[in-house]
Amino acid sequence: MTTLDPVTLAVLKGRLEQIADEMDATLARSAFNPIIAEARDLSHGLYHAETGETLVQGSSGLPIFVGATAFAVRAVIDHAAARGGARPGETWAFNDPYLGGTHLNDMRLVRPVFRRGRVFCWLASVAHWLDFGGAVPGGYNPRATEAHQEGVRIPPVVLAREGVLDETVLAILQANTRTPHANWGDLNGQLNALDLGERRLCALLDEAGEETVAALAALTARAEAMMRDALARLPDGVYAAEDFLDNDGIDQAALPIRLRLTIAGERASLDFSGTAAACAGPLNISRATAIAACYVALKHLFPEVPANGGCLAPIAITIPDGSILAAEAPRPIAGYTETILRVIDVIFRAFAEASPDRAIAGPFATINALSISGRRADASRWVMFCFFGGGLGGTPQSDGLNHGNNPISTATMPPLEILEASYPIRFTQWALRPDSAGPGMHRGGLGAIYEIAIDDAGGADAFLLGERGLFPPFGVAGGGAASPNRFAWQTDDGWRSSPMVSKAFGLSLARGQRIRLETPGGGGWGDPFARDPARVARDVRLGYVSAKAARDAYGVVVLEDGSVDAEATAALRRGRAA
Secondary structure (H helix, E strand, O other), X not given: OOOOOXXXXXXXXXXXXXXXXXXXXXXXXXXXXXXXXXXXXXXXXXXXXXXXXXXXXXXXXXXXXXXXXXXXXXXXXXHHHHOOOOOOOOEEEEOOHHHOOOOOOEEEEEEEEEEOOEEXXXXXXXXXXXXXXXXXXXXXXXXXXXXXXXXXXXXXEEEEEOOEEOXXXXXXXXXXXXXXXXXXXXXXXXXXHHHHXXXXXXXXXXXXXXXXHHHHHHHHHHHHHHHHHHHHOOOOEEEEEEEEXXXXXXXXXXXXXXXXXXXXXXXXXEEOOOOOEOOOOOOOOOHHHHHHHHHHHHHHHOOOXXXXXXXXXXXXXXXXXXXXXXXXXXXXXXXXXXXXXXXXXXXXXXXXXXXXXXXOOOOOOXXXXXXEEXXXXXXXXXXXXXXXXXXXXXXXXXXXXXXXXXXXXXXXXXXXXXXXXXXXXXXXXXXXXXXXXXXXXXXXOOXXXXXXEEOOOOOEEEEXXXXXXXXXXXXXXXXXXXXXXXXXXXXXXXXXXXXXXXXXXXXXXXXXXXXXXXXXXXXXXXXXXXXXXXXHHHHHHHOOOOHXXXXXXXXXXXXXXXXXXXXXXXXXXHHHHO
C-alpha cells in the first residue's frame, strides 16, 4: 500500500470530506420535507468496502446517523453477499431499525462504488422521511407497543439495478405513506446526492490514483492511535453513572440507564449492565444504535480524534441482551432519540468523574418530537413534524449554549416562517425560558418556550414524544440541575397537562387552540457561588435569571437598576460558607 506523507494525507482527507459535504448540501437543497431541507436531518458518508466501517463523514450531517450507518452498510454487504455479491449500478434501500437503522422514518440508501470490477467503497445517504405509515402521522407514536404501530418496516432491498429504479419497490414505498409527494421528492434528492458523490469520488480516483486514495485507511489507524493516547492520559479506575427515562409512554415506571466505565491504560470499557430491560413502549433502541450513541459521546469528549471507525477500536462496549439498549423485532423504537440522549448523558457523567477538565454538564436531552396533522379543505392530509431546542450544559471553559440542539446532531429547528408557510399553524410565542438553566460557576444554557396555535378550520390532532419531565438535566462539579421539561395544551375547559408528563397521544385541538412547550435548560458546571457577581447581574439584566434566582442560587443581590449590591452579596456568600 502507498505510504502517504502527512500533507498529502491531510489534503486527500479534505477532498473526501468535501465530497460528503457536497452530498449533504445536494440533499438539503432538493428535499421536499422541511425536516431535511431546513433542519438537515440527514447524513452522508463513505464506508469501507469489506467491513462497512466509517471512513469519512459529512460535517453537517447527524453524527448519530454516521455511527449507525456503519452497521447499515454492513447489513447491505451481507445481504448482497447472500445473492452473489454487489453489482455495478445497484442502489439498496431500507429502514429496518434492527439492522443498522434508527427508527422507521429514517430511510437509508446504500450504493457500491466499483473500480476495475471490484467494490472500492460504499456511499450511503440517510434522511428522515416525513411519514411512513403507522398509527400516528409522522411516526412518533408515544403509545406504540410494537413497531408495526409505528410504520412500515423495509428490509434491505435493491431499489435500482443498473441505474434503473425498480417500479415495484417504488410502488410499495409510495403506497405506505400519508405524504407520498414529499417522500418521492426526498427519495430523488437522496439518489441525486449518491449520483453526485459517485461522480466526485471517481474523478478524485482518476486524478490521485486508487492506491493513493486507498491509503486513506491510515486515517482509521490514526484515529485509533489518538484515542489510545487520549485514554492513556486519564487516571485508571472504575467510574459509575446512572440516569433515568421518565417512562415509556405505557407504564409510569422510570427506566434506568446505568454505566460502569473502566479506564485501564490506553483502553476503556463501557458496561451498561444494570440498565432497564426492554420496555413495552417506544423507548427501545437497537444494539447498533446504542453503539452509535457511544461513538457520538466519545467524539464530544475527544473532539481532536478524527471521526471514523478507529475511534471505537480501543473501547469495549457491553450491552446486555434483553435490555432497552438491545431491542429486537418487533419492539417499538420510534422514540430512540430519547434513549440515545440518555446513553450520551451517562457517558458524559462517568467521564466527568474520571476527568473533570473534560466534564460536560447535562444538556436538555430531549427532542420533544411533536406531530400535528389534519386535513385541508380538499381533504388532502397535512402532517407537520418538528423537534425543538433547549439549553446545553456548562463546561469548564464556558456557559452552556442557549437554545441549542442536542449532542446527537448538527440539525437545526426549521425557521418558524417555513413551518407557518408549509402548514396551517401559527407560532404565538418563541422565546428563551427564564430561570431554566442549571446554576453554576458556568451556568447551563437556557431552554425555550414555544406556543403553537392551530390555524386549520377543521382543527388538528397532536402527538408528543419527549423526556426530561421528571429527571432534569444534571449539573457537574458542584453545578445545579436545570429546569425540567413542561408540556400543556389548550382545551375548551382551560389548559391541561399529560399524566405521562412529556408524552401525549391523540390531542384534539380546535382552530385557535394552542400547544405550549417549555424545554429544559442545560445543567450547570461548578459551584454557583463561585460565579462572578457581575456575570450574574448581567444575566438578570438580560432576563436570563430572575433577581430571586440570582439571590437564592448564586448568592448575588441585584438591585432594581441591574447593579450588584456588593455588601449584601458578600454577606450572603459568607453566610453559606459558615
